[in-house]
Amino acid sequence: MSIEAKFRKLGTDNAPGQEVRQQSAGIEALLRGEKLGGRVVDFSHGDVDAHEPTPGSFDLFSAGVALGGAQAYTEYRGDIAIREQVASRLAAFTGAPVDAANGTIITPGTQGALFLAVAATVSRGDKVAIVQPDYFANRKLVEFFEGEMVPVQLDYVGAGDERAGLDLTQLEDSFKAGAKVFLFSNPNNPAGVVYSADEVRQIASLAGRYGVTVIADQLYSRLRYTGVSYTHLRAEAIDADNVVTIMGPSKTESLSGYRLGVAFGSQTVIGRMEKLQAIVSLRAAGYSQAVLRSWFDEPEGWMAERIRNHQAIRDALLKVLRGIEGAFARTPLAGSYLFPKLPALAIPHADFVKILRLQAGVIVTPGTEFSPLTGDSVRLNFSQDHHAAVAAVERLAILVERYRA
Amino acid sequence: MSIEAKFRKLGTDNAPGQEVRQQSAGIEALLRGEKLGGRVVDFSHGDVDAHEPTPGSFDLFSAGVALGGAQAYTEYRGDIAIREQVASRLAAFTGAPVDAANGTIITPGTQGALFLAVAATVSRGDKVAIVQPDYFANRKLVEFFEGEMVPVQLDYVGAGDERAGLDLTQLEDSFKAGAKVFLFSNPNNPAGVVYSADEVRQIASLAGRYGVTVIADQLYSRLRYTGVSYTHLRAEAIDADNVVTIMGPSKTESLSGYRLGVAFGSQTVIGRMEKLQAIVSLRAAGYSQAVLRSWFDEPEGWMAERIRNHQAIRDALLKVLRGIEGAFARTPLAGSYLFPKLPALAIPHADFVKILRLQAGVIVTPGTEFSPLTGDSVRLNFSQDHHAAVAAVERLAILVERYRA
CATH class of the missing domain: 3.40.640.10 (Type I PLP-dependent aspartate aminotransferase-like (Major domain))
Structure with missing residues (x-):
């Protein structure tokens, strides 16, 4: 394999955190309606400001x-x-x-x-x-x-x-x-x-x-x-x-x-x-x-609280996602990822991911990064500020309706 | 190439800092004379305690x-x-x-x-x-x-x-x-x-x-x-x-x-x-x-002093090395490496490097790491405490005499 071919396969444009390097040309033509206000939430990785590093x-x-x-x-x-x-x-x-x-x-x-x-x-x-x-x-x-x-x-x-x-x-x-x-x-x-x-x-x-x-x-x-x-x-x-x-x-x-x-x-x-x-x-x-x-020697109760906080965010987001008709979201048993399957849209899901960022300030990772068969899903790292995350997923739900097939 | 072959080539036993994982079996039989006392100097890398990180x-x-x-x-x-x-x-x-x-x-x-x-x-x-x-x-x-x-x-x-x-x-x-x-x-x-x-x-x-x-x-x-x-x-x-x-x-x-x-x-x-x-x-x-x-914005005079200190160590070590009959040491113009060529010894130079560590507390990197043609040389990172470095190279000189061919 030539080195050019090898590196072509190593695309990072859709990788978490790399959105800053993305070109959005061509997306403008697809946009419907106005931007949705609200705090930007980057679900591509956890928010270490909302859930701080281990004490000490x-x-x-x-x-x-x-x-x-x-x-x-x-x-x-x-x-x-x-x-x-x-x-x-x-x-x-x-x-x-x-x-x-x-x-x-x-x-x-x-x-x-x-x-x-x-x-x-x-x-x-x-x-x-x-x-x-x-x-x-x-x-x-x-x-x-x-x-x-x-x-x-x-x-x-x-x-x-x-x-x-x-x-x-x-x-x-x-x-x-x-x-x-x-x-x-x-x-x-x-x-x-x-x-x-x-x-x-x-x-x-x-x-x-x-x-x-x-x-x-x-x-x-x-x-x-x-x-x-x-x-x-x-x-x-x-x-x-x-x-x-x-x-x-x-x-x-x-x-x-x-x-x-x-x-x-x-x-x-x-x-x-x-x-x-x-x-x-x-x-x-x-x-x-x-x-x-x-590591593994955190203060008494620290991990239990971290789990409790994340479980509450998980449950709140699941509630919003399950309110979207035709969406599917399995309950995560561990970790901080949600991987909802979205309903059919009038635009490719890959474009929806870009629009979500541009119109709603919601950054998610496209499902195609994880499997060629999950292009209709998006990944959210829900280790975020609880209220900002809920509001962001509510905006996602609004945009799903706006672009629904 | 099989993965076993690939990793066989990637030896790290003689890599700087890895001496701790080295086996010294067989070396005992070659030893001549007693250990030389003195502070251990690890010339395989610089001493950041002797030359501290940039202020700030x-x-x-x-x-x-x-x-x-x-x-x-x-x-x-x-x-x-x-x-x-x-x-x-x-x-x-x-x-x-x-x-x-x-x-x-x-x-x-x-x-x-x-x-x-x-x-x-x-x-x-x-x-x-x-x-x-x-x-x-x-x-x-x-x-x-x-x-x-x-x-x-x-x-x-x-x-x-x-x-x-x-x-x-x-x-x-x-x-x-x-x-x-x-x-x-x-x-x-x-x-x-x-x-x-x-x-x-x-x-x-x-x-x-x-x-x-x-x-x-x-x-x-x-x-x-x-x-x-x-x-x-x-x-x-x-x-x-x-x-x-x-x-x-x-x-x-x-x-x-x-x-x-x-x-x-x-x-x-x-x-x-x-x-x-x-x-x-x-x-x-x-x-x-x-x-x-x-970086590149260090306090006024800081770099000049760092250079001055290293130049003084360089010159002091060159003096000791050039006192060894049959050794060759070119003056380094930059950086903190000396790469002296040692005279012929009664034992392989690779063993001398191990003996240097065991008998003199002097850790150097064998020349074979850098070229198959420089097996009679050793590398010293002279970014060390000035006096400890000089004493260590003096011990090296003593051992060269002890093992000279």
């Missing part, structure tokens, strides 16, 4: 700076003392051992972990099972390393409430066809669904049978709503060297500005990830690493 | 955190207001225009910039001209993207004082043979030599004639010693879209703990770099980006 995070950073060179120049995989703290907490959280020395790497954000994990397991021509819909970078990473994506559908619309909806037959077929890596997010980004214990066990069993390495992106696995049970793949019956789990404090904990992620599990894969990190970015910013000291 | 950098970071979401979630290529500040200063420094909107990207360290620049220009089978010796990641990056490295020798030993010593005939031959990318550091890492105006002009002219994209790593181009003149490739007669220049405040300014780098120049290449950054790490840590506001 800046003090930990500041202490890291005071440590000087020892904190600035860590091992490529991160400071060992911090890895030890994090590893023991992640072991407790996920219910399976984590090796601090050889099975843990700190990366620049979970994006960094995902990039390194895919780079460490996928090379040209390798088949990789990818869920549709799932986090848009998954597909792009496979394409960048010239792997072959084998899509596996997640029927989050039709699955009912008990299962995420993964098509396990398709998953097994992809393994039979030679896929050696399976990459998925749980809770699913964008749909917010959590894989059932049965689904996770079947993934483990199939991976074992076919010798597949599984990369489990569990970025949002701490932000779980009332009554939700969560199954950690790495604690199931599966070869520990075939699982890499990825987490980080960028979302629930609002620490994105520090760019921190962690990958843990397979020593083989983590070893490769470190070798690669040495030429990609050397290490996660040394001073930032110090912020991880508070 | 932490305050800028702190102000970035206070800005909240706007600073945490920047465009992938970095905050536009910061890019504008940096672009105008880099234009003034390098003597050629820098486009803030489309020709500048902020990255996680200069390593991040280098990775993205190579990824954006090199794909499988592409020939890439690489200087020997040069920064070790250059070679590894080309190998990782399955490009073909075409070595071009830098005769820093024999070139005299007026030229860096680049073999321009070899460079042209590599272009004739099809190399479409030339990657080099100026000042050279590890040799500390600065390319003469004539050398830079000839690089520009050859690149123009053969349509080659040049990636110029100018990381150390601010730390220039008395009487040194420096020529910026991008200000010479060369197609601006064929040059990417890389700089950052990690070294001279001791801001490595914030992980910041900048690439500027070719809009084509920078555009690709942003697309890739979107899946590699999203962006340089948002809060860290704020620290760039002080």
Whole structure:
């Protein structure tokens, strides 16, 4: 593949946060009616001003700076003392051992972990099972390393409430066809669904049978709503060297500005990830690493309150979305994404997304970023100011009516 | 190439800062004499405790955190207001225009910039001209993207004082043979030599004639010693879209703990770099980006003093090194690297490097990291405490005598 072709595929125009670089030429002709006033809400990512970083995070950073060179120049995989703290907490959280020395790497954000994990397991021509819909970078990473994506559908619309909806037959077929890596997010980004214990066990069993390495992106696995049970793949019956789990404090904990992620599990894969990190970015910013000291050690009640606040926003937005005739919105069980399916419109949904920004000050991510089959859906990160978010989704509902087919 | 083979080539055991992961088995049998006491000096990277970060950098970071979401979630290529500040200063420094909107990207360290620049220009089978010796990641990056490295020798030993010593005939031959990318550091890492105006002009002219994209790593181009003149490739007669220049405040300014780098120049290449950054790490840590506001705007006299201090250390270490019979050390004109050639020893130089750490508490980077032809040399980053550095190099000199062939 030529380098031009490779980078053509890596479009970022619709990526969250990149709207500022978008051209809106041609949209004017489609506009109906006037602009809707109201506070701009950028649902493409969470609002860390509305849901502030973990208390004490800046003090930990500041202490890291005071440590000087020892904190600035860590091992490529991160400071060992911090890895030890994090590893023991992640072991407790996920219910399976984590090796601090050889099975843990700190990366620049979970994006960094995902990039390194895919780079460490996928090379040209390798088949990789990818869920549709799932986090848009998954597909792009496979394409960048010239792997072959084998899509596996997640029927989050039709699955009912008990299962995420993964098509396990398709998953097994992809393994039979030679896929050696399976990459998925749980809770699913964008749909917010959590894989059932049965689904996770079947993934483990199939991976074992076919010798597949599984990369489990569990970025949002701490932000779980009332009554939700969560199954950690790495604690199931599966070869520990075939699982890499990825987490980080960028979302629930609002620490994105520090760019921190962690990958843990397979020593083989983590070893490769470190070798690669040495030429990609050397290490996660040394001073930032110090912020991880508070991770999973937040003040009493802090996480419960964060969950409560998000659950209230979720419920309020669901109410507005479900008032739109012909729309569908499954209740997210964890994380802060809503992925409503919109009714048929008189204009392409891609244009509607642009119009939403121009006429209503509402920024969402188009469904096509997550699957070619979800072009009629949009993703909203509802980690926002509660009232501003409700007002923004009300404006979205008004525009749906204005542009309805 | 299988993924196992790809990662085997990416060794990091001898990489700076990774000594902690090294096994020393077998070395014991080679040891002669007792340990030498004295403060451990890690010459594999600069000591940011001895040469502290730019004044005010932490305050800028702190102000970035206070800005909240706007600073945490920047465009992938970095905050536009910061890019504008940096672009105008880099234009003034390098003597050629820098486009803030489309020709500048902020990255996680200069390593991040280098990775993205190579990824954006090199794909499988592409020939890439690489200087020997040069920064070790250059070679590894080309190998990782399955490009073909075409070595071009830098005769820093024999070139005299007026030229860096680049073999321009070899460079042209590599272009004739099809190399479409030339990657080099100026000042050279590890040799500390600065390319003469004539050398830079000839690089520009050859690149123009053969349509080659040049990636110029100018990381150390601010730390220039008395009487040194420096020529910026991008200000010479060369197609601006064929040059990417890389700089950052990690070294001279001791801001490595914030992980910041900048690439500027070719809009084509920078555009690709942003697309890739979107899946590699999203962006340089948002809060860290704020620290760039002080870059090239340090307090009056600060840089002059930093240069003076480093020049004094350089001269003191050169004196010790030149006292070793049979050693050769060219005077670095910029940056903080010394790359002495050691005399013949009774043990392999690779073992001597390990012994130096074990018996003298002196950590250096083996010459083989930079070129297969410089195995008898070691690199020292002399951005250290003055007295500790001198004492450490004196211990090195003692061990050279102890193990001399």
